[in-house]
Amino acid sequence: MLTIERYIIGEVRRPVLMMVGFLTFVFASYSAERYLADAADGVLALSAVLSVVFYKVIIALEMLLPVGLYASVAIALGRLYSDSEVTAILASGSSPLRLYGAVLLIAAPLAVAVTLLSFYGRPWAYTQIYQLEQQSKSDLDVSHLLAQHFNLNDDNGRMILAQHIDPDTNRLLNALIYDPGEDKSRVFRAKVVTVTNPDPSGPELLLDSGTSYTLEHHLSKDTSLIYNQLKLHLKPIDPTDELKRKSIPSSLLAQSDEPADKAELQWRESRGLVAILMALLAVPLSRTAPRKGRFSALLPIALMFTVIFYGSNLCRTLVGNTAIPLIPGLWLVPLLMLAGLALFIARDMRWLTRRS
Template identity: 60%
Template sequence: MYLIERYIVAQTQRLVLTIVGFLIFIFASYSAQRYLTEAANGTLTLKVVADIIFYKVLIALEMLLPVGLYVSVGVALGQLYSDSEITAIFASGSSPIRLYKAVIFLALPLGIIVALLSVYVRPWAYQQIYLLEGQSQSELDVNRLEPRKFNVNDDGRMVLAAAVDPETSILTDALIYTSSGDKSSVYRARSVKVTDPSPATPAVLLHTGTSYVLQHQGMGDKESYYHELNLHLKPQLQNINIRRKSSSVIMLARSVTPADRAELQWRESRGVNTILMALLAIPMSRIKPRQGRFATLLPLTVLFTLIFYGGNLCRTLVANGTLPVIPGVWLVSVAMLAGLILLLARDFSLLSKFFR
C-alpha cells in the first residue's frame, strides 16, 4: 500500500471505529430501554434481556457497519478537501483512482464481513432471540402472572386471578378469556391448575366453575357448569415474517414464495451495497477548500435516505409480487452501480462535455 493510500485509510479507519462504536452504544441503549420495561413487568429476566440485547446488536451490525463506513469516508475525505490536501495530492500528479483504491482497502473486507453477518449471523441471532422469548413465555403462565391484574398475551388471551401460587402452579378465583374465529369463550373457576405452560400446547385444569361461549353473530350463546374441566388453550403461533427472518439461506433459496425471495436478495445484497455506498461517498465528499468537513453531511444524508428507503421499498414490492424477482431487490444495487460509473466517468473526464 502506497503512502497516500495508507494516509487516507488511517484517517478513515479511526472515524469508522468511533462512529460504529457510537452507533452500537445508541442502539444497545434503545434496545435496553425497551426490554428492561418488560423485565420490570416481570415478563423477562435480566439475564434474558442482556442476551437479547447482544443478539439484537449482532443483527443491527449489518446496517451499522455500512453506515459507519459510508459516513467516515465522506467526512474524512471532506476534511482532506477542506484542508486542500486532496488538491495537493492531485497537483503532485496523482490520479483520482488513488482515492478509490484507498477506500477499497477498507470497503472490501468490511463488505465481506457484512455479507457474512447478513447471510449467516443474522438468522442465527433471530433464532436465539425467539428461543429466549419462547422460554420466557413458557414460564409466563404462572411465574410471571400477576394477581388481581389483567394478564394479556399477544394472541388476546386474558387471565385474571385473585391469587397466584408459582410453587403449585395454581390460580385461585380465576377468569380466563379466549377468542377464536366467530366466538369468544369465558371460563370462571374457583381454582385453576396450569398443567402445561408451553406456548405451543398450553393447557389448564379448571375446578368448579362456569363456562360461557359467546357467538359474535347470532343467538348461539351457551352457558354450562362443570366440576372439573381440562382445557387446552389456543397455542401461540409464530408470525410467518418472524420465521422468515430466522430461516437459513438454503431454505429461502428453495422457496418460490416472493417474500422469501425478497428476504434472500436482501441478505445477499448487503455486502455489495456496503462497498458501493463507500465508493459513492468519495465523489459526494467533494467540497471547496476551507468549507468545513461536515459540509458533506447533507448530500451524504440525502443519498443514504434514497438508498435505505429504496431498498426497503423494493423488498416490500418484491414480497407482495408488484416488482419482479429479477431484478428485485438488486434494483437498488444496479442503480448505485450506474450512478458510480457516471461519477467515475466525470472524475476521469470521460464524459467531460456533459459536466462542463
C-alpha cells in the same frame, strides 16, 4: 500499498471503530430498555433479556457496519476536502480513482463480514430469539405474571388477570382469562386456576369452580357454562411468517419458490455489495469547497442514506408481493447505486482532464 492509500485508510479507520461502537451501544441500550419493559410487564422473563439483546445486536450489525463505514468515509474525506488535502493530492498528479481505491480497500473486508452476517449470523440469531421467547415468554409462566394486573401477550392477544398468584404451586386465585380466536373468543372465570403445562407449544390449565363464556364473532350463538372443574387446552403460540422466513437458513431459501422467500434471499445476497457501494458513494458526496467546513455536505449524505435504506426495504416488500419481478428485484437498488457511482467517477475524471 502506497502512501496516499495508507493515509486515507488511516483517516477512515479511526472514526469507523468509534462510529460502529457508538451505534452498537445506542442500539443495545434501546433494545435493553424495550425488553426490560416487557419483563416489568410480566410478558418476558428477566433472565432472557440480556440474551435477546445480544442476538438483536448481531442482527443489527448487518446494518450498523455499513452505516458506520459510510458515515466515517464522509467525515474523514470531508475533513480532507475542507483542509485542502485532497486538492493537494490531486495537484500532485494523483488520479481521483485513488480515493475510491483506498476506500474500496477498507470497504471490501467489511463487506465480506456483512455478507457472512446476513447469510449465517442473521438467521441463526433470529432462531435463537424465537427459541428464547418460546421458552420464557409463555403467558402461562406464573413466575413472571403479575397479580392484579392485566397480563397481555401481544403474540396471541391472550389476557390473564388474577387476584393472587402462587408461583410455588402454579396457581392463580380468582382469575379471569380472555382467549381470542379467529371465529370466536372465550372468557373464563375461576376461583382457582392451576397451570399444568405452561409450554407455549401446548399450554394446559385446570380450572376449578367457575364460568366459561364463548362469544361467536359472526353468529349470535353465544354460550355459557358453569363448571366445577374444567381441563382447558389453549392455542399454542406460533411464530409469524416473517419471523419464520428470517430464521430460515439461506440454503433452504434458495430451494423455495415463494416470492417472499426469494425476496429475503436477495436481501441477504445484496447486503455486501450495498455496503461497498455506500462507502464509495460517500467519496464524491463528502466533497466540500475549501474553508466551508467538513460538515457542510452532511445533508446530501443523509438524504442518500435515507433513499438507499427505504428503497431497499420497499423493493423487498414489492418483490415479496410480486409487484415487481425477481429480476432485477432487490438488485434494482445496487444497480442504481452503481449507475450513480459511475456518473460521479466520470465527472471527477472530466474535472481532472480540464485541470490538466
